[in-house]
Every structure is written in C-alpha cells, then in structure tokens.
Amino acid sequence: VQQVFKQLFYMINAVALNNLLLRKDVCSWSTGMQLRFNISQLEEWLRGKNLQQSGAAQTLEPLIQAAQLLQLKKKTSEDAEAICSLCTSLTTQQIVKILNLYTPVNEFEERVTVAFIRDIQTHLQDRNDPPQLLLDFKHMFPVLFPFNPSSITMDSIHLPASLNLEFLNKV
Numbered sequence: 307v308q309q310v311f312k313q314l315f316y317m318i319n320a321v322a323l324n325n326l327l328l329r330k331d332v333c334s335w336s337t338g339m340q341l342r343f344n345i346s347q348l349e350e351w352l353r354g355k356n357l358q359q360s361g362a363a364q365t366l367e368p369l370i371q372a373a374q375l376l377q378l379k380k381k382t383s384e385d386a387e388a389i390c391s392l393c394t395s396l397t398t399q400q401i402v403k404i405l406n407l408y409t410p411v412n413e414f415e416e417r418v419t420v421a422f423i424r425d426i427q428t429h430l431q432d433r434n435d436p437p438q439l440l441l442d443f444k445h446m447f448p449v450l451f452p453f454n455p456s457s458i459t460m461d462s463i464h465l466p467a468s469l470n471l472e473f474l475n476k477v
Contacts, residue, residue: 308360313447315348315362319369320443326372327400327439333407335415338376345370368395368441375404380418383425390429397435401426 322341326332345366352358371393378392379385393401405418405426465471 316365320441341373398430
C-alpha cells in the first residue's frame with residue numbers, strides 16, 4: 307500500500323509540476339498559495355492514514371518548492387540567494403522557466419526582471435543538474451516485496467505421488 311501511494315503521489319507531483327512549467331497562466335502568487343494548501347491537505351491525509359513513512363510526501367518536494375518559489379519575493383540579491391538555497395529539488399532550468407513564466411495577477415505584484423533571473427543563473431551555475439525540463443510522469447519506482455521466511459523446513463514437506471514428481475530427490 308505504501309509503495310502504491312508513493313507512486314501515485316509521484317505522478318501527482320510530475321503532472322502538476324509539468325503543467326506549471328508549460329502554462330504561463332498558472333505561474334502566479336495565488337497559484338502558489340493554492341498549491342501549497344492542496345499539498346498540505348495531501349500531507350495531512352497521509353498522516354491520517356499512517357502513511358507518512360511511505361516516502362509519498364517526499365515525492366512532492368519539487369512541487370512544494372515550486373509553490374514556495376511562486377510565493378517568495380523576487381527582487382534583491384538576498385531574495386535570489388534564498389531561492390537558490392530553498393529550491394534544491396528543482397533544476398536550474400525549472401527555476402528559470404518558472405521565473406520567466408511568472409505572471410502578476412494584481413497591481414501589487416511585479417514581473418520578475420531579467421537582471422534577477424540572471425542573478426539566479428549566476429548563483430546556480432555550479433549545479434550539476436540533468437538537462438531535462440519536464441519530469442517523467444511515467445517513471446516507476448521499483449516494487450519491493452518483503453522477505454518473510456517460512457517456519458516449515460524442506461525436510462518436513464511430503465510430495466503426493468499424484469504430482470508425478472518422482473524425479474525429485476531429497477538431499
């Protein structure tokens with residue numbers, strides 16, 4: 307059950323983050339607030355079902371960081387440093403794409419300046435990120451089956467003659 311929810315939450319993360327990276331109309335402060343609220347509801351559900359050890363919440367980390375990126379101030383060099391230290395699960399390409407797509411929804415917000423994006427790129431230039439922008443939502447985690455040893459010894463097993471397994475020898 308834990309493995310199923312880890313996979314499911316990864317898919318939620320990948321699809322939501324990919325939509326955020328591809329749609330300018332959703333890159334705003336208010337979307338960041340809505341995403342963070344929805345993610346907290348998912349995390350609360352995991353706690354309520356006692357699935358916090360499943361790793362499902364950790365698969366949402368890139369989406370959490372993207373939501374926080376949308377909510378942070380984006381003006382000064384200190385803001386750029388804060389973004390770089392916070393967004394460790396996002397690649398440089400993803401951070402820059404979200405900042406480029408960021409769209410203010412009211413007159414109190416401002417667009418992200420080109421100088422600020424360059425500052426972010428300068429701070430992140432030493433990162434060794436994979437070149438892909440979008441997450442692979444078809445990624446599958448390996449399924450792990452726990453080993454439960456049997457209390458029955460091989461010596462105590464009786465093979466019925468009707469199985470026609472006379473060629474097997476007890477060693």
